[in-house]
Amino acid sequence: MDISPSAFVVQPSSGVPIYRQLIDQVRGMIAAGRVQPGDVLPSVRQLGAELEVNFMTISKAWAKLEAEGVVEHDRGRGMVVTGARRVSLHAENQQQVRVLADQAVIRGLQCGMSRSELLGIFKASIEEHLQ
Amino acid sequence: MDISPSAFVVQPSSGVPIYRQLIDQVRGMIAAGRVQPGDVLPSVRQLGAELEVNFMTISKAWAKLEAEGVVEHDRGRGMVVTGARRVSLHAENQQQVRVLADQAVIRGLQCGMSRSELLGIFKASIEEHLQ
DNA sequence: GCAGATGTATTAGAGTAGTAATACACAAAG
């Protein structure tokens, strides 16, 4: 029910903001099914102490996830993983992926790439990342 | 032979850095065939005056394009569009598009999207941007 | 109500990216 602080790892000097690393890890856990609706994220102070990071940085990550609807703030308890709005959440995710896809497509077309060439690049990327 | 300064338009308050807008426009012109190898970009001062932007900002854009091999610095003359290395340039472009594609794919997979779902999003993006 | 847990608002500091001002180096044309 409670997600262990040790499930998180951050690299402060990686160039990727810590709060963003945390957001991605939570999203990844949910996508992988390792976290279920109703599970509770570690408290900002507990995880901050574990990772040796200021707890406001954790708070920022949790707040972003709440804004996305991924978790809900249950006062006095913590951040609880949402499960109710799977569909609308999925629509938001599709929108975000679409924005990223657009960037790649626009760049490719600007460089004179063809429809099939772009599709080939996308397919190669998908195959590689499907483990 | 000389590219007119009026061919450029920038929106300083768009959030996209001015120098990046200029880079994209030059790449777009070349991809569209409106600019040929041997053509000369407007001088940094001339274009800066036209766009009401500091000429060092123009210089930064031109320098980035030179680093990419898109143009060459012909001393005393200006920035001349390159044409010799079409093939290797294309390889670099493919690499850049691939990086952008990876970002979209990784994000989609993190959200639990399937192979066919991702492909659908990419196809939709391509069709929309092929005018 | 008090103690202890939660996250938050406000503010500040460091670092970085974008833009700009100045002075400079080099080349072509007269």
Add this chain to the structure above:
DNA sequence: CTTTGTGTATTACTACTCTAATACATCTGC
């Protein structure tokens, strides 16, 4: 050689992002 045209190096200013320190508000259980 001087003038006028290129782009560049250096430096500084501004805005924004990320992180952090402090003080605060709310809720639960006693």
